[in-house]
Amino acid sequence: MPLADDQEHVLVLSGLFNIALNQPDDPEFPSLGIFECMAKLILRGINDREWLRRDQNVYIPYYAGHIIGSYTMNKVHFAEKAIKSGVVLPLMELLRGKMSWVEQRVAVRALGHLASHERTFEAVALHEVEIIELAKEIACNCFQEVYEKFLSLKEKKRVRYHCDLLTKGLGGLELGNRKAEEWASQLQCWSLHLLNCFACKERSLNLICCKEFLKISCNLWGGLANHRSPAGIGLIRTLCHTQKGRERVARLKKVIENLCNVSRSSDDWQYLAIDCLLLLLKDPVTRYQVIDSVALFLVDLVELKTLRRGQIVGEAITQTLLQDYHKIKYGNLKLKSKKAERAVVEVWDLKVEKRKKEKLMPEQDLKEKQLLVGKLKQEGNEEFWSGYIEKAAKKYTEALDLCTVLKMRKERVVLYSNRAQCYLLLKKAEAAISDTTRAICLSSELRSHSKSLWRRSQAYDMKGLAKESLVDCLTFISSRMKSKHPKTKPVKIPYYAALMINKQMNATCPFNGANSKMYNRHKEKVEQSNGQEQDLDKDMAIHKKNAPGLPTNSSIEELLIENGWKRRKAERAGRRRKKGIRVAVDSHKSECKDFP
Structure with a gap:
């Protein structure tokens, strides 16, 4: 095939691409020399531009790189055959951007x-330094690249074979935009x-642990649809298994803050x-660099x-703290x-002292505590509905102080959730x-803490x-959908x-970042050429139309406005004012089921 010209x-x-994708472990084509063939086709596409422009040959390097990646995904001996067939150099050429971001995608996958x-x-690893630098650059700038080279362009100006690869020839602006975002994520x-x-092999840690890259990587989601993706936090976790990695991460306040926020979220990478x-806390070298901030979250x-x-x-x-x-x-x-010191003492009181006292406490005293907790909760509810939010929070705090750790788990879930609602209304986001x-941690059933998920999202x-x-909001909706039987009652978001x-x-x-950069560049050009401001607005209108997910008027919000939602909410707020309840209290009944 590499030596012949054939349409x-x-x-x-x-x-072959479809076969490799669906049957990556089938030995038939690897045994027939498919890797050598694909390597030569990639090199010919890179070196012979005239051949690449002929017929539909421009698609060949993409398919060839994808075939190599699919067959080397699972089987080690297939990967060894690929190496012996010389696939690394052609893949490196694609990784360097000799063609486009579409071919970079299959090259980085195969490598x-x-x-x-x-x-x-x-x-x-023979190309270790170059691969690491290129992979870092791609990870940080891939969305910028895809936006500038594809999404920001009008449909007619987009590279035709990119559109065909993304949409499988079906065409359509919306499908192309959606697939472009998916491929950029991959x-x-x-x-x-x-x-x-x-x-993982502790290679080139100085390059990977670059200060600026670590700050960016902690915010990289990776492939959202791929739960095996390490994402940015997965990479940081791998680095934290090395001494050098821990020392570099511990020095970066922004990275630690991001890890702390993810640790208290519903993110798939929470446990990472x-x-x-x-x-970081178990290492005596880094423990005291991070414990002051980390203890408050853990x-x-x-x-x-x-x-x-x-x-x-x-x-x-608990053991670590x-x-x-x-x-x-x-x-x-x-x-x-x-x-931080108070946080450590609080952990001791909760996990050690309270449990000791509870085990020694007579059954009668436990029952009396339960009655008192119920009374304080009721008083807190009354204060809340009367609009005295701070007093309600104090009542819930008193009730929580009296709660036993082992016997009153459900009561504590409700009290924490209720007090969080008070903190929300008082604009104390961190306390909420x-x-x-x-x-959420106390609750064993997903449905029982769905309100807490929504409040934490707020x-x-x-x-x-x-x-x-x-x-958190997506997890909240998921928990609601699982808790309701679709046959008896339709689930509504x-x-x-x-x-x-x-x-x-x-x-x-x-x-968003790519859009902002392009907007600023356009603005500078307009200012330099003394052009009209309306030309800039026109350009940005095109970008927003072409690119999915950019901040535009919300279709959901428009629908709600059309249905008179704002008018009904205003009427409900007015009725609450007459009763003396603060307007800030959430209007939806399902959020207040904890309150009688």
Whole structure:
């Protein structure tokens, strides 16, 4: 095939692409020399531009790279054959951007699969420094690249074969936009995976642990649809298994803050973030660099019952935090933050002292405490409905102080959730996040803490943490859908949750940064040429139309306005004012089921 010119080559490669994708472990084509053939076709596409422009040959390097990646994904001996056939150099040419971001995507995927096998890693590592630098650049800038080279262009100006590859020839602007975002996400995901392969072997840690890259990587989601993706936090976790990695991460306040936020969220990578923090705390070199800030977050997770690697997560956190308790208690150790010291003492009181006292407490005293807690909760509810939010929060605090740790788990879930609602109304977002996290950790059933998920989503929104707010809101909706039987009653997404999702989807759109950069460049050009401001607005209108997820008028919000939702909400607010209840109290009845 590489030596002959045939219009049917593209059809043949398309068929091989589908076979490799669906049957990557089938030995038939690898035994027939498919790797050598694909390597030569890629090199011919790069070196012979005239041939590449002929017929439909422009598709060939993409298909060839994808075939190599698919066959080397699972089988080590296939990967060894690929190395012997000389696929690394052609893939490196594609990785360098000799063609386009579409071919970079298949190249980084194939190199990642080759680097993940022990026996073929060294062949890839021959280009170690260059691969790491290129993978870092791709991971950080892939959305910018896809936006500028594809999404921001009018449909007629887009590269034709890119559109065909993305949409399988079906065409359509919307489908192309959606697939472009998906492919950009995969490009980032596989770049992080390739870096992770080197980090696992503690190779070139100085390059990977670059200060600026670590700050960016902690915010990289990776492939959202691929739960095996390490994402940025997965890469940081791998680095935290090395001494050099821990030391570099511990120095970066922004990275630690991001890990702390993810550890108290519904993110799929929550436990990776917790692992990172525990690894930093267990290392005597980095422990006292991070404990002042980390302890304030982990104290909310000490009752997390999830089992991970044979150990309850909450217990692992407790043991790690209490390593220095006696030193702190007797004044042998002083932390920089008094709040951190109080957090450690609080963990001791909760997990040790209260449990000891509860075991020795007579049954009659326990019953009396339960009655008193119920009374205080009722008083707190009455204060809340009367509009005295601060007094209600104090009542809930008194009730929580009286609650036993082992016997009154459900009561504590409700009290934490109720107090979080008070903190939301008082605009104390951090306190609300803390209480909702504790309620979620205490609850064993998903449905019982769905209100806490929604309240934490609101609190994160208040702090401007869009990603954490979005994930909590999606989990909240998922919990509602699972808890209701679809045959008896149709599941509806609450209007307030739909608005939140729409808001945070716009805020977390991966192309926002690229859009802003392009807008600024256009603005500078307009200013330099003394052009009309309306020309700039016209250009940006085109970008917003072409690119999905950019901040535009919300279709959900428009629908709600059309249905008179704002008018009905105003009427309900007016009725509450007459009763003396603050307007800030959430209007939807389902959020207040804890209150009688």
